[in-house]
Amino acid sequence: MEYRGYYQVNQRHELESPLKKSLDMLEAAAARFATDVINDAKVRSLYQGNIERMGQAVLEEVHAGRITAKEGMEFSIEMRNKIMMEHRTFTSAQGVAAAEKHKRVGLTVKELLEKKSGTLFNKSFDALTPVEQNKVYYAIIESSARPNGPINAKVKKLKVMGKVAWVVTAALAAHAVVNAENKKKEAIKQGAVIGGGMAGGVLAGLAITPLCGPGAPICAIAVVLAGSLAGGALTEHVIDSSDEELEEFSKWQMQ
Incomplete structure (x- = not known):
């Protein structure tokens, strides 16, 4: 596997696997879905x-x-x-x-x-x-x-799915934090990625009418999920580009 980018020599760099990045995006999308359906x-x-x-x-x-x-x-x-x-x-x-x-x-x-x-x-x-x-x-x-x-039966079923999605999100985030070397840093990152995904889903929702038109739920869901994934990816990119700052921030003691 090859990673491309700019890295300082003679220093140890923590590189994430594509699987972990995919799971982070799944967390972001699942959080948006769960919040909306509940x-x-x-x-x-x-x-x-x-x-x-x-x-x-x-x-x-x-x-x-x-x-x-x-x-x-x-x-x-x-x-x-x-x-x-x-x-x-x-x-x-x-x-x-x-x-x-x-x-x-x-x-x-x-x-x-x-x-x-x-x-x-x-x-x-x-x-x-x-x-x-x-x-x-x-x-x-x-x-x-x-x-x-x-319709009420469908809404009830979706509500259950939303609660399950939140459980999945929490489980994935907890797993990432437990297995990270710097747990405080990972916890900050997980929270930011989930928040970025939710914000991306909200912004994507504003584009549903011009992109999908009225009465197109499948298109609407796809747009919101795409926005959640994009928001989570963008947030993760910003965090990764500020890795040293985040590392330092994680060492600060706050009451």
């Missing part, structure tokens, strides 16, 4: 709780006679769409891409009326009797608060 799962849980409370409140108002079923239906659609968009602002870029693939924007009142009418009565909404139309209104209000089972 956060997205929390946001999804908050979203689900909020729409359930909203739907229940609307039904209570309708049952109490303070608003009509039609008014409740229109309000629940408007609020669910607003809640959806607000929660997407707190979701990772790749999480938003996955959500947009399922539903770019919320359905309009007319679209929901036709969809629910077809499901319940196999007719157009305009062809329904007033009693049937009222049933459609109630059905839409109830469905506005109903959880999406398949």
